[in-house]
Amino acid sequence: MATEIPDPHELHTALQTAALRCSERCLYHSAKWAAEMLNSLPPLTLPKEQLLQAYLHPASSSASEAQLELQELSTFLLARSYFDLHEYDRCSFVLERCRSAKAHFLRLYSRYIAGEKRKDEDSEMVLGPLDGAVTGNRELQGILVELEGIFHDRGLADLTEDDSWLLFLYGVVLAKQKNEAQAREILIKSVGLYPYNWAAWQELGATLSTLADLNLILHKLPNNIMTNLFVLSTNQELYQTTDPIHQQLTDLLHLFPRSSWLQTQRALLHYHARDFEEAETIFDALTKSDPHRLDALDHYSNILYVMERRPKLAYIAQLASSTDKFRPETCCVIGNYYSLASEHEKAVMYFRRALTLDRSFLSAWTLMGHEYVEMKNTHAAIEAYRRAVDVNRKDYRAWYGLGLSYEVLEMHYYALFYFQRAAALRPYDPSMWQAMGNCYDRMDRPSDAIKAYKRALISVSPPRSTPISQSNIPTSLTTAPTAARGFDPAIMVAIGQMYEKMRQPKEAAKWMEACLLEEETNGVTPVSGRARMWLARWEFVNENWKRAAELANELCQDGMEVEEAKALVRDLRARLEGERG
C-alpha cells in the first residue's frame, strides 16, 4: 500500500496552528478536535531553537491581511472577550468597522450564534407548538446577504486561506436554508483552501446522504490527511462496516496512535455491524483512559442498553453525571438507563432535557421516539423521529421507527417511504426489506412485495433466533452475528404466499419447495414446517396423493403442525381407500 505518511513535523505544526486558529475564531469544538488529534500523535522531539512566535498568534499568510489583523488586534481582542462571555450581539457590533477577513468572520459568526441563541429561546418547550422549523434563525438572511455581497464582489476564483472561514460560514447558512447542493460546493471550496477546520468537514458530511453523494465529491477534495479522516468518518456514518474501512482506520491509527476519536470510530463501526462486545471493549478502554470524557457516551449507553447490561449502564450514568449533569450526552445516558428500567416517563424527561440543552442532539430525538413508541404515543413518536431525521438524514433507526409508527397508524404509503429511506442507508439489512415487503403486501401489491422480499433474501442471512426484545425497534433488533449464508425460510414462505395471492400457485409451490431445500443449511424450523404443510395441501388439491402423504408424514415426524398434519393424513387415507374401493 502506497502510504505516503505526511511528515510528522509538518502535521504537528499544522494541527497546532489549526487548534489556535479555530479557538481564535471561537470555533471551540473544532479547536478541541484539532488539539485532541494533535495530542494523539506520537511524541516529537522538537528542535529547540524553534520557539515559534507564530504558534501563539498564527497570523495570516498574506502580508496585507496580517497587517490589517495587526491594526485591528485590540478591537478583535475586545470582541473575542465579549464572545467568550456570550455577549454575541455586542461582539458583532464592536467588529462593525473591521476589515480583515478574520474580523469579518467573527462578526458574522457571532451574529449567527446570537440568532441561534434567540431561536432556541423562542422555540420554548421541546416539541411545543413553536419548536421546529416554525421558529428559525432570523439572522440567517442578513448574514447571507453580506456573504453573498463579499463573494459576489470578489468572485469565487482566487480566494485564500483566510476566506475559507467565511466560506465555511456561507456553507453553514446555505445548508440551514436547505440549499444543500450549493452548500456542498461552498464547503468543498472551504476545506480545499484550509483543510484543518474540522467543523467545515462535519458540515460537509451533513450534506451527504448517500454513498453515491460521497463518491461524487471525492475527486474534489484536497489531497490531505484530513480527507482520509473525513472519508472514514463519513463511511462510518453511512454504516459501511466492511474490512477495507477497518483497514483504513488501522492505517490512520498508526499515524494517530492515541486518538480517542479514531477509537470511537472503530467502536461505532463495530456497533453498526452489531458486534456489540467489541464495541463495548473499546468504549471500556476509552472510559478508563479518560474518565471524564463525555463525547459519544450516548452511543456507549446504547450499546449497553442493547446488551442489557443494566449495572454497567448505571455506573456509566453515575460517572457521567458526576462529570457534568448538563451535557446532552449525560442526559441521554441517564435516559437510556431509565428506559432499560422500564421507567419510560422518566426516560422521556431526560431526553427532553438533553434536547433543551441542544436541539440538534440526534441521539436524544431518536431515543425519545423509541420511548414514545413504548408508551404507545405514536404521534409523539413520529414527531420525535421526524426531528431526528431533520437533524441528520443518516439515522436509519429514526427512518425505520417512522416506518413502524406509520404502520401502526395503518398509513402504509407513508410507512413504505420511510422503510425505503432506511433501506437505502442499510441495504444489507434484511429487516428493512422485510418491513417493506410487509408494507407492499398490506397495500395489495404482491408483485412489489416479492421484489422487496427477494432483496431481504439476498441480504445477510437472518439470526438463528430472533430475540423478541422490548420493542421491535432496530436498536434492539438482533444481536446475532452474521451467520452462515443461507436464505431465511420465513421470507421464502412469504414470497410463496405472495404468489398465491397473485393466483400463481405453481410459482408459489416452487418457493415453498425452495424453502424446504433451505433446511439443508438451516435445519427444520417451524417456518419450514409451515411450508411443508402448504405443499402437502397443494399436492392434495392436485390429487398427487402419494407426495402429499409423504409430506404429511414428514410433518408428523418432525413434530411440526402435528394436528393438522394428522388430519390431512387421515383424509388422505380415506381418499386412497375410497379410490381403491
Place this chain on the structure above:
Amino acid sequence: MEEFLKSWRQDALNKHQYDAAIFIGDKLLALTGDAKDAFWLAQVHFSTGHYNRAQTFLTRNDLIARSTSCRYLAALCLIKQQKFDEALAILGEKNPTHLQNNGGLAHRHATRHAGTRKGISHHRSDRDEHGNNVKFEAAMCYLRGLVYAKQNAFDKAKECYMAAVLIDVKCFEAFDQLMKNSLMSPQEEWKFLESLDFDSLSSDSDSGQEAEFVKMLYTTRLSKYKNPTSFNQATEKLSTEYNLAQNADLIVSKAELLFTQCRFKECLKECEGVIENDQYNFSVYPLYLACLHELEMTNKLFLVSHDMADNFPEEPVTWLAVGVYYLTSGKIAEARRFFSKASMMDPHFGPAWIGFAHTFAAEGEHDQAISAYSTAARLFQGTHLPQLFLGMQYLQLNNVNLADEYLTTAFELCRSDPLLLNELGVVAYHKDHLNEAVSMFHRALEIAEDIESNPKAWVATRANLGHALRRLGRFDEALIQFAAVTREGEYADPSVYSAIALCHMQSGKPWDAIISLHEALAVSPQDPIATELLEKALQENASSLTPFTTHSVSSEGEIITTSLDDVDLEIKQHQRQLRKRVAGGSSVGRGWSGGVEDSSGGTPAGRIMTRGRLGEVTREFGGMDVSDDENL
C-alpha cells in the same frame, strides 16, 4: 412725512406688532389714499388673522377691480373663510393661458438670438412692469386650483396648478401641491418639468446657473418611480456644488428614493439623520413611520408616537404615527380609529387614507377596503397606488376582470412599479395567459434590478414566476427560480416547497417530491396542500422501482450498486448451488423439481453484482487518481 410713516409701519410689521402697524397704516392711507397703502393695510389685517376684516376692507375700497394683488388677497381671505364659491367668483374661472410659458419660450428665443441691447432691455422692462402682475396671476391660478381641490374637482385643480407653475416657475406652492398630492403620473411629471421655463430665472450675466439650480431642486421632488439616474445626478450636484448635502429636504427625497427601492434599512438611517437635526420636521415622518412599519420596529414606533402625541396633538402626522403603531402591533381596530382621526384633521392627508384602507384590507373586509381605496384614488389621481390596491382587493375577491381593469388603469399611470407588474402577472396567471404572466414577472424582476431594489423584496414575484413556469411545464427553469426563492426568502415558506414538489412530481420524480414535501410539512405540519400532494407522491413512489437500487461498500472496498436483476441472479445462483449440494448426495431425498424459474442459461459464477469501481472508500494516503466508471 409719508416716508417716515412708511418706515414706521414697516418697522412695526417686522416686529410683528400688528396693532401699531394697523394704526400707522390707517393714518398713512388717510394721507395718501393710495391703493398700495390700502393693500398694505389689508395685508396687516390678514396677518392678524382677521380675514373677514381684511376682505371687507378690500371690497369697501373697491380695490379688487383696480389691482391684481388686491384681488389675490381678497380671494385668499375668502378661502381662509371657507367661502370657496365667492373666492372663485373673484378669481374668475379661466386661467390666463396667454401668459404661459410658450410666451416665455418666444422670449428666450428672442433674447438668445437677438442678443442685442434692445432685446435685453425689452426683456427687462417686461419683467419690471408686468413681472409683479404676472406673479400675482400665477398665484391666483394657484388659488383657483386650491378652490377646485376643496370642491373635489381635481382635474381642474391640477390644470390650475400647472398653469400657475407654467406662468411663474417660482410658484412653488402650486408645484408642491402637484407633487404632494401626486396629481400627475410619473410620466406627466417629467414631461411637465421639461416644459417649465427655468431660463426666465437666470439673469443674463451668469450662464443659467439659477435655472439649473431650481430645476435640480424641483427634480428632487418628482416621483421616484422613474429616472433614478437623473434624480441621482441632481442630488449629487446639489450636495457637492451647492453644499446642500445636509439639507433636510434633499435627504428626505433621497430617503424616498431608497424607500421605493425597498431598501428600508438605509432609508431609515437617512430619516433618522434628518430627525436628529430637526426633531419635528413633519415632512419626513410619513416616510419614517413607513420604514419603521416595514422593519416591524414596534418598540420604536411606540416611543415615537408617544413623543409626538405629547408635543403635537394638533398635527395629523401625530395620529398617523399612533395608527401605524397599532397597525404594526396588529391591533387593527385601534389603528383604524387613529387613521380616521388623522384624515379628519386633514382630509388631504394621503398616508392616513391609505392606512385607513389598509386596516380594512388587513381584516379581510374587502368591500370597505375598496370604498376607502376608492376615496384615496379620487384624492390622489396621479399616483397609481390606490388603483393598484383596488386591483389587489379585487384579486383577493377573485374578481379577476375588475382587478385587471384597475391594474391596467394603474399601469397607465405608472409603468415602472415592479409591484404593479407583479400583480398584472398574477392576473394574467389567473386568466391562464401563462406566457404573458411569465413575461410580466420577468419584467418586474428586471425593473426591480434596474432601480437597484433590494432583491429580497421581490421573492414573491420570483415565486410567482416559478409557478407560471411550472404551469407551462418548464420545470427546470421553475426549479431554478424556486431555489432562488428558498435562498432569498426570509422565512421558510411551505408553499414554495410544495411547488418544488409539484415540479418534481410532474417531471416524474416522486422521491424528490416527497423530500421537498417533508420540508413543507416541517414548517407547517397541517398544510392541506402539502399533505394532499404527499399522499399522491407516496402513491406514485410505491409504484416506482428506483428504491430497489442501492449502494454499499463491498468487502473489497468497492461501491456496489445492487439492482433488481442482481437480486434474481443471486437467488438463482444460491439455489443452483444448494440443489447441487442436495443432488450431490446428501440425505434428504425429497424429490424436488423445477425450482425457481431457471430459464436463463447459466451465468458465469463469480461476480454477480454490477459495480462501479471506486476504490476511494479505501483510498490510500496520497493516492489521488480516481476513475469513476472503470468497469470491472
